[in-house]
Each structure stands twice: as structure tokens, then as C-alpha cells.
Amino acid sequence: MFKKExxxxxxxxxxxxxxxxxxIMLIVFLAVPALQRNSRNTQxxxxxATYLSAVNEYITNNNGKMPTTAANVVTINDLANTGFYTEPTTAPATGARTTAITVDTFELVTAAKCDTTxxxxxxxxxxxxxAIRFAVENSSGAAVPQCQEG
Structure with missing residues (x-):
């Protein structure tokens, strides 16, 4: 008899x-949002850093004068107008900023330094x-405030 194969x-x-x-698909779908978020935060x-360089260049070109407004906050109007960043609220003249800042918003605060506490x-x-105040995203998409001094 033959065996049927x-x-x-x-x-x-x-x-x-x-x-x-x-x-494999689950791992990919879990990893992609984290990679995208990290990419946005890096940007x-x-x-x-680019804006801090521009501020340093402004100071150098204007004999050491700082860019100022009445409230000691310089907002990024050009970037806000393109829709990449939103313009923040005004600040008290002391240079202290304690209000919340959202993702895709950053502001230059003159006469200020980052609070270490x-x-x-x-x-x-x-x-x-x-100093520049800005925010990055955490894993849930909420804003995590950051500060960087110039």
C-alpha cells in the first residue's frame, strides 16, 4: 500500500x-508613538537651542542690550504666526514665571533664571x-515644563 502524503x-x-x-505587530504599534513623541521632544x-543662539546674536549685535518688553517676556511671534508654536501669556515684570506652559509654547523671560526648586x-x-521656558510631552501627552538658561 502507498501512504498518502x-x-x-x-x-x-x-x-x-x-x-x-x-x-510583532503589537510591539510595533506600541513603539511607534513613543518614537514619534521622542522625535517631537528632540525637535x-x-x-x-536655536532660539537661544538667536538671542545671543541679538545681544551681541545690540551692544549687550537684552530684548525686552514691558513685562520682561519676549514671545516668539514669528513662530506663533506660522502655527508651530502658540504665543504665551504675559509675565510679571520681576522675571518670575510660575504659570503653566503648554506643549508647543515657549517664551524668553529676561531678568530671570531657572528656578532650581x-x-x-x-x-x-x-x-x-x-531663560527660556518650554514644555515637552510625557508618555500620556501631558506637558512637562522645562527651563533653559542663556
Missing amino acids: NKGFTIIEVLIVLAIAGL RKNDV TIGNTIGASGRSY
Whole structure:
């Protein structure tokens, strides 16, 4: 007698392959949002560094004068007008900033330095000091305040 040879895959083999493919897809779908968020946060930090460089150039080109407004807060109007960043609210003239800042908003606060006790806030300082307040996203998409001095 001849044995009939079965060709193909068993149900168990197909289910195992589908389970492995499902796990791979799950890992990819969990990793992609984190990668995108990290990319956006890196871009925000690069924008802040670029803006700090521009402020330093402004100070150099204007004989040491700081960019100022009545409230000691310089907002990023050009970037706000493009829709990438929103313009923040005004600040008290002391240079202290304790209001919340949202993602995709940053502000230059003159006569201020970063508060070492509360991350993202500024405190009053000498007239030649300045800091930029901005926010990055955490894993849930909420704003995490940051501060960087120039």
C-alpha cells in the first residue's frame, strides 16, 4: 500500500505563526508613538537651542542690550504666526514665571533664571540674565515644563 502524503500546514502551525505575527505587530504599534513623541521632544529642544543662539546674536549685535518688553517676556511671534508654536501669556515684570506652559509654547523671560526648586519656573535675576521656558510631552501627552538658561 502507498501512504498518502499530506502537504500543507497544520492548524497549530498556522495559529503559531499568526500569534507571532500578532506579537510583532503589537510591539510595533506600541513603539511607534513613543518614537514619534521622542522625535517631537528632540525637535522642541533643538528649537530652544536655536532660539537661544538667536538671542545671543541679538545681544551681541545690540551692544549687550537684552530684548525686552514691558513685562520682561519676549514671545516668539514669528513662530506663533506660522502655527508651530502658540504665543504665551504675559509675565510679571520681576522675571518670575510660575504659570503653566503648554506643549508647543515657549517664551524668553529676561531678568530671570531657572528656578532650581520648581522645574519649568523662573525666578527674578539680574537684568543680564535670561531663560527660556518650554514644555515637552510625557508618555500620556501631558506637558512637562522645562527651563533653559542663556
